Each structure stands twice: as structure tokens, then as C-alpha cells.
Amino acid sequence: MSNTLIRINGLSFKYDEESLNVLNNIHMQVCKGEWVSIVGHNGSGKSTLAKFLNGLLIPTQPNIVTVEDLDSYDEEIVWKVRNKVGMVFQNPDNQMVATTVRDDVAFGLENIGIKREEMLNRIDWAIQKVKMENYLEHEPHRLSGGQKQRVAIAGIIAMRPSVLILDEATSMLDPMGRKEVLDTVWKLNKEEGMTVINITHDLEETVLSDKIIVMNKGEISTYGSPKEVFAQGEKLVEAGLDLPFSLQIQQLIKEKGYNIPTACLTKKELVNELWRLQSKT
Numbered sequence: 001m002s003n004t005l006i007r008i009n010g011l012s013f014k015y016d017e018e019s020l021n022v023l024n025n026i027h028m029q030v031c032k033g034e035w036v037s038i039v040g041h042n043g044s045g046k047s048t049l050a051k052f053l054n055g056l057l058i059p060t061q062p063n064i065v066t067v068e069d070l071d072s073y074d075e076e077i078v079w080k081v082r083n084k085v086g087m088v089f090q091n092p093d094n095q096m097v098a099t100t101v102r103d104d105v106a107f108g109l110e111n112i113g114i115k116r117e118e119m120l121n122r123i124d125w126a127i128q129k130v131k132m133e134n135y136l137e138h139e140p141h142r143l144s145g146g147q148k149q150r151v152a153i154a155g156i157i158a159m160r161p162s163v164l165i166l167d168e169a170t171s172m173l174d175p176m177g178r179k180e181v182l183d184t185v186w187k188l189n190k191e192e193g194m195t196v197i198n199i200t201h202d203l204e205e206t207v208l209s210d211k212i213i214v215m216n217k218g219e220i221s222t223y224g225s226p227k228e229v230f231a232q233g234e235k236l237v238e239a240g241l242d243l244p245f246s247l248q249i250q251q252l253i254k255e256k257g258y259n260i261p262t263a264c265l266t267k268k269e270l271v272n273e274l275w276r277l278q279s280k281t
């Protein structure tokens with residue numbers, strides 16, 4: 001069986017006939033268990049691409065967007081695609097639908113008619129995965145932003161999707177909330193093998209991903225591993241993005257005439273490398 005979960009094969013799209021393409025000949029693949037980051041400036045087409053991935057937008061031809069070999073062009077099966085792709089959005093307040101955390105996580109399961117015993121098992125499992133088991137009877141609107149996003153994630157993973165898409169899901173959170181959410185998703189990816197697509201403006205969030213896709217004006221301007229993508233810093237700047245902190249520091253050190261031979265993506269890597277180099281002198 002193929003390891004490829006999502007295939008996009010030449011996707012172009014405009015919202016209306018008179019306007020320019022919002023997506024231009026996009027080709028990409030996501031493998032099972034991968035963590036893929038999609039980055040790009042405002043309006044580069046990231047959310048539009050995500051809407052094709054979860055069947056909110058439908059291609060005009062077959063074999064353009066497939067999820068686990070299901071072709072979302074086919075109206076008969078697009079609902080299956082929607083069940084395979086779970087999405088967490090930007091605003092935590094828009095994602096809470098019930099009066100308790102437990103009911104919130106149950107909401108999607110009730111909608112698809114999961115039997116009570118199975119539903120209770122799935123809620124227990126999902127709520128533990130996001131570490132919110134002590135809040136089951138709490139009112140969602142009293143939770144912090146990070147906690148709300150974790151409850152939203154529990155509601156989605158309880159539906160057993162094949163892929164979890166975060167559409168700027170941390171952008172309204174403070175640093176602690178952001179860390180809570182990313183740690184939660186990181187564990188789901190590493191321990192449960194959940195495939196993750198993280199759409200973000202924040203390149204710091206991308207350094208530990210398997211693959212980064214950089215979008216610029218509706219096209220994929222570059223993609224590859226973090227090391228490969230960050231080696232093309234100028235393309236990121238062209239796409240209106242800031243390099244991660246550790247690479248900015250490396251750049252400044254280089255401008256002072258001192259070259260650090262290895263690209264360090266995280267602060268820890270940079271400190272270790274500086275330590276190693278100074279120990280040699």
C-alpha cells in the first residue's frame with residue numbers, strides 16, 4: 001500500500017472568473033505520519049489550499065486532489081474526505097460549540113452517530129491525549145486560548161481523522177498557549193503517528209517539521225526539509241517571511257566576518273555549535 005496520504009496534482013483555482021488565480025498549478029504530496037508546515041505571506045493561498053484538502057472546495061476535474069486515494073472531485077465520496085481531514089482554525093472562541101468540555105468533544109461523534117459506549121471511550125482517549133482530563137465538566141468559554149485549542153483538537157482526533165490540519169491555530173495565542181498546543185500536536189505526531197499539516201506565519205514553528213512548503217502568490221516557491229528550505233533564505237524573504245531567530249543570529253555573526261559552518265535551526269543547536277567552536281580555539 002502506498003505511503004502517500006495526500007496528492008495534489010496540478011491544482012489551479014480562482015474564486016471568480018474576473019480575478020487572478022489564487023492557486024497556480026500546485027503539486028504536492030504528504031506521506032503518512034509526516035509533519036508538514038505550509039508557510040507564506042497573507043493572501044498567498046494557504047487557507048484556500050487547506051479548503052481543498054478537506055473537501056470544502058472541490059476541484060473542477062478528477063485526480064487533482066486525493067486523500068487516501070479518495071478523489072474529492074467525486075461528489076459521492078467527498079464527505080468521506082471531509083471525515084478523514086480534521087481542521088483546527090485560528091480563533092479558539094469560534095470552535096467551542098457546547099456548554100461543557102465533555103459535550104464539546106462529544107459533538108462531532110454524536111453527529112456521525114457513534115454509539116454511546118464507543119463515544120465514551122473515544123472522549124476519554126482524546127481528552128487524555130490533549131491533557132484536559134481535569135476539565136471535562138468545565139465551561140469552554142472559561143478556558144484559556146491554549147486550552148480551548150486543545151479541546152478543539154480533542155474533538156477532532158476523537159473522530160479518528162487521517163490528518164490534522166492546523167490553520168494558523170496558534171496565531172491568537174500567547175507563548176504559553178502556543179507551546180501547549182504545539183507540544184500536544186507534536187506528541188500526537190510522534191506517539192500516535194498522526195499526520196500533521198501546520199499552516200503558519202511563524203517559521204520558528206517549522207524548524208522541527210519533516211517538510212516545509214513555502215507559498216508565494218499562489219505558487220509553491222520552494223519546498224524541502226527545514227535545512228534545505230532555510231538554506232534558500234532569500235526565497236523566504238521574497239515570500240515576506242522572517243528567518244527563525246537562530247538563523248538571523250547566524251546571519252549577523254556572518255556579517256561580522258565569522259562563519260558558522262553548520263546551519264543551526266534551533267537556539268539549542270546554535271548554542272551547542274558556538275560552544276563547540278569556542279572550545280576549539
Ligand SMILES: Nc1ncnc2c1ncn2[C@@H]1O[C@H](COP(=O)(O)OP(=O)(O)OP(=O)(O)O)[C@@H](O)[C@H]1O
Pocket residue numbers: 015022040041042043044045046047048049
Ligand atoms: N471566499 C473568498 N472569496 C473571494 N476571494 C477570497 C475568498 N477567500 C480568500 N480569497 C482571496 O484569495 C486569496 C488567498 O487567500 P487565502 O485566505 O487562501 O490566503 P492565506 O495565505 O491563507 O492568507 P492569510 O495568511 O492572510 O490567512 C486572497 O487574495 C483572498 O483575498
